[in-house]
Amino acid sequence: MADGEKAAFAGNVIGIEREIKEITDAIERSGSGAPPHIAIIAEPMSGRTTIVDEIRRIYSDRVHYLPLKFVINQSALPDFSSLPGDIILIENCQFLTTRVIGGFDVLDTFLHMQITSKKIFITTWNTYSWHYLSSVMNIDAYFPTIVTLTRMDAPLLKQVILSRYKSGEIRFVDGGADERAMFFSVIHQSVRLPFTATEISVPWIKLNFILILHGLPRKKRVQISIEDVIFEKINRIARGNPGVAILLWNASLKDNAISLSAITVSSYSISLDPDESFILSVILSMESLHAKDLSAIAGSEMDIERVLYRLIQQGLVRDDTGYYSIMPFALGPVTEYLKKTRRLW
Amino acid sequence: MADTLLSNVTADVAMELPIKTIDTNLILYIVSIIIIAYVISYLLSFILVHVSERIGWYRTSVTMTIPLLKLLVYMVALYYIIIAVIEPSLTQMIAFSGLFGAAIGFGLKDLFSDIVGGIVIIFEKPYQIGDKVTIGDKYGEVKDIGIRSTRIQTPADELVSVPNNTIFSQPVTSGNAGDLAMMIVIDLFIHPDSDADTAMKILKEALVTSKYVIISKRYPYTVLFEDFPFYKRIRAKGYVNDLRLEFEFKSEVTRRSWAELKKAGIRPPSIVPPSADMSGQSPATIL
Numbered sequence: 070m071a072d073g074e075k076a077a078f079a080g081n082v083i084g085i086e087r088e089i090k091e092i093t094d095a096i097e098r099s100g101s102g103a104p105p106h107i108a109i110i111a112e113p114m115s116g117r118t119t120i121v122d123e124i125r126r127i128y129s130d131r132v133h134y135l136p137l138k139f140v141i142n143q144s145a146l147p148d149f150s151s152l153p154g155d156i157i158l159i160e161n162c163q164f165l166t167t168r169v170i171g172g173f174d175v176l177d178t179f180l181h182m183q184i185t186s187k188k189i190f191i192t193t194w195n196t197y198s199w200h201y202l203s204s205v206m207n208i209d210a211y212f213p214t215i216v217t218l219t220r221m222d223a224p225l226l227k228q229v230i231l232s233r234y235k236s237g238e239i240r241f242v243d244g245g246a247d248e249r250a251m252f253f254s255v256i257h258q259s260v261r262l263p264f265t266a267t268e269i270s271v272p273w274i275k276l277n278f279i280l281i282l283h284g285l286p287r288k289k290r291v292q293i294s295i296e297d298v299i300f301e302k303i304n305r306i307a308r309g310n311p312g313v314a315i316l317l318w319n320a321s322l323k324d325n326a327i328s329l330s331a332i333t334v335s336s337y338s339i340s341l342d343p344d345e346s347f348i349l350s351v352i353l354s355m356e357s358l359h360a361k362d363l364s365a366i367a368g369s370e371m372d373i374e375r376v377l378y379r380l381i382q383q384g385l386v387r388d389d390t391g392y393y394s395i396m397p398f399a400l401g402p403v404t405e406y407l408k409k410t411r412r413l414w
Numbered sequence: 415m416a417d418t419l420l421s422n423v424t425a426d427v428a429m430e431l432p433i434k435t436i437d438t439n440l441i442l443y444i445v446s447i448i449i450i451a452y453v454i455s456y457l458l459s460f461i462l463v464h465v466s467e468r469i470g471w472y473r474t475s476v477t478m479t480i481p482l483l484k485l486l487v488y489m490v491a492l493y494y495i496i497i498a499v500i501e502p503s504l505t506q507m508i509a510f511s512g513l514f515g516a517a518i519g520f521g522l523k524d525l526f527s528d529i530v531g532g533i534v535i536i537f538e539k540p541y542q543i544g545d546k547v548t549i550g551d552k553y554g555e556v557k558d559i560g561i562r563s564t565r566i567q568t569p570a571d572e573l574v575s576v577p578n579n580t581i582f583s584q585p586v587t588s589g590n591a592g593d594l595a596m597m598i599v600i601d602l603f604i605h606p607d608s609d610a611d612t613a614m615k616i617l618k619e620a621l622v623t624s625k626y627v628i629i630s631k632r633y634p635y636t637v638l639f640e641d642f643p644f645y646k647r648i649r650a651k652g653y654v655n656d657l658r659l660e661f662e663f664k665s666e667v668t669r670r671s672w673a674e675l676k677k678a679g680i681r682p683p684s685i686v687p688p689s690a691d692m693s694g695q696s697p698a699t700i701l
Contacts, residue, residue, distance in 0.1 A: 170619040170674045204629040205622045343659065347625035366623075368670065409471055411594070411655040414630045 082123050083232055084225045084311070085116060088216050089123055092191070095214040096128070096156070099189060106183060106211060108162075109193040111218035112404075113356050114312025114397060117193045120218070121160050124191060132156045132191075137164040139392075140355075140362050143175050149186055158191045163198035163355055168366050173206065180211050197354035197413050204414060219270045220257035220309025227300040229311060230318055234325075241295045242328035257309045299329060306334045308401040316397050337384065337402040341410075348376045349395075350412040352386060353403060357394040436499075444495050451491035455484045459558070466544070474592050477543035481536045481559040488561060524579070528562040531578030535559055539592070540581055546589035546596055546657050549576050555658070569661065589657065595628050596657040600650045600667050605681040610639050612678050613648050620671040621650045626663035628655035645683030 082089055088109070095105045111117045125132050133154035135147070141164055149157055165176040183190045192212070194202075202208040209215065221229070231239070258273045303321075307314035321331040341349065344367075351366055352358055358366075360377075367373040377393065380386040385399045395403055407413045459480050466476035500506070536559070541547045545556050547566065554568040563575040580586075590596035600621070604613050618637045621627060629635055635652035654663040 168623045170616055170623060170670060172623065173619065201629075204631075343625060343662075370666065370669070411471055411628055414628055414633075 082119060083229045084221055085120055085123075085218065088120060088218060089127075091214065091216050092120075092124060093127065096189060103184075104187060104189045105213050106190045107192070107214040107216065108199070108208075108212035109191065109216045109218070110196050110199045111193070112196050112220075112310060113353070113395065113400060114316075115218050115220070115310050116312065117160070117218065121158060121193060124158060128156055130154075132158050134158045134160075136160040137162065139357070139359055140164050140167050141175060143178060146175065146179060146182070149182055149188060149190075152188075154188075156189045156191060157186075160193045161195070161356070162192040163195045166198070166202065167362060168351055169368075176202070176206075176208075180208070184211060195354055195356055197350070200414060201354060217268060217270075219259050219268075221304065221311050221314070222256045222309070223297065223301045223304040226304050226307075226311060226314050227296065230300070230315060238325055239322075240326040241299060242326055242331075243295045255305060295329075299327060299332065302329060302332050306332070306401075308404075310400060313397050313400055335384070335398055337399055339383065339385065339402060339406045341379075341406075344371050345376050345379055346407060346410055346412045348373070349380055349385060349403060350407050352380075352393055353395050353400075353407065353413070357389075357392045360391050360393065363393060440498060443498055447491050447494050447498075451487050455487045458483050458487070463543075471594065473594055474542055474544040474590075478539070478592065480543055481532070485533065485536060485561065524577075525562065527579040527582070528577050531581050532559065532561045535564070535578060535581060540586045541588040542592050544594075544657075545592065546660070548587040548589075549580055550584045552576060594656055595633050595653040596660060597651055598654050598660055598663055600652075600664055602648045602650075602668065602671055602675070603645045603683050603686055604648065604675070605683045606641075606644065606646055608646060608680040609678075610646055610648070613646075613675060613680050614639055616674045616678065616680075617648050617650050617667075617671050620667045620674065621652045624652075624663060624667050624670075626654050626656075626659045626666060628653050642687070644685040645687065647687075 092107055092109070095107055099105050109117060109120060111120075121134075125134055131154050133152045133156070135157065137160060162179075165179050166172050196217075199208070256273050256275045257270045259268050260271050261268050303314050303317050307317055317332065318327070321327055321333070323331060348363065348367065348371075351363070355362075360373075363377070364373045367376070377386065377388070380393075381388060384396060385403055386393050387396050404413065462476055462480050462483075466473045469476060500510070535541070541549075541556055541564075543556050543559055546554070547556055549564070549566065552566055552568065552574050554566040554572075554574065556564060557567050557573070558565040560578075563577050566574045566576060568574060600617070602613070602617055604610075614637050618635075621635055621637070622629060627635070629652065633653035635650070638649045638651070640647045640649070650667065652667075654660050
């Protein structure tokens, strides 16, 4: 690939350049040996599709693209050897399993086909599904390259969002200096653990030195830009998830103007019984599930209609013509709640 | 001779002790200290138990401080009562505690061995509030570690008070040792002609897809097979994410496994081994 072309795509994929490079490196490295299968792991709405589109663009002549939209059964698995292209790109591989007895058979077959194939498989997974499958069946062993999309920081988010507009197109309305009092912000730093190849995202407190200095007497007044404060607030509410942040941005933007007071956050007080927590964790890790799959997972012991009613009524889940998914703004609170109650490991 | 000497010394010390006149005020004062100590320790335990219920993952870390705080409250109360009755110097305090010790040794041996047991439990932590334990032949969740006794709630919802000195004479088993997850063993017995591979796969999948399970490097699971003359045993070991749901976990996995086993044509054996439940043993001993 020409250098000029590489530079061109770098502009469209702000924030995920490192991940794209990791993937292209792994593909370029592949020699005559076993193909380097790649797993891309990310939370819902955190830019999996962007990365997939970029890979499709870079390797347009080599990729066969296969997006999964719902749970598939054994017969729906194609014969990968007969497909065109030497890279098979499958999106939403969490749909290869269901959390029922016998629900891993499709994935077993798929993994067997993958390791016996000469093609490179690039697969994307929901983080929570991946962690589950990694604990249950050690799925990591099938993928030499695992790329994890980390959470975004406010400056990066600002870059991502503003790249969609012309310079000066957006007006940032100053609602008063008192609203800017944010002495610290939470950022997410990637840390490589010693002795292992894994990288984890650690929440980190970043002190806002400018604002602290500003508060001190006899110091020169340093003006912090309203833009930064707005993006800081959006990122904090979205908990570093770019998809949620963009939705929040769109919801708060009125006539190309945005102010701090326009960014509102709905609060959730979540209280669920074990059945509801379980179904919520299943929906979160599958991202979108049909009612019939949910009722198979729930089994005869659970009243799935009642559980779904309760989840929708609390504003945590939405019903999109029979497919259930987590409400985007509830994503952060739901994840925190499920981690606290050990439904997500 | 020695007896006379000892009695002289104790009489001297007792005479020198500036014991205050015991009047209604003093009694009221002591009674109010006891009441305040009781109320504080009750409130502390009430608040911390409620906080721990909301805190999720770290439930047991909060409850483990309760006995220690209670001990502290009662020690402070005792100190205030002593200085209210007497105003001892160091020598008098030592002499007084000697006498006190002798009194305990003879009269209140059991009570004080329970209190010492309570202190040992607080510091050595053989179990904590919230643990599932077997003490003697009693199994259940530790609800409270008091100064004199430990209260255990059995699966049949009985509240059993076990004297704290039991830990000196009886082995104590804690199923989870302060953790919220606990390993559960689930046995299925199948007919000797059955296909063990299919049965193991079904039990494994019933375990890992259970809504109560937790699996990670720290909480691994395993499925084992053993052949007996009249039946085959498939044993699954896995962790329940909250020990309060141990029986629900066991029941859910067993029920779903059997539904699937029957579909696969696997039958139960004609002869079933006697279960520990039937012989009245605690579930924890079926290991």
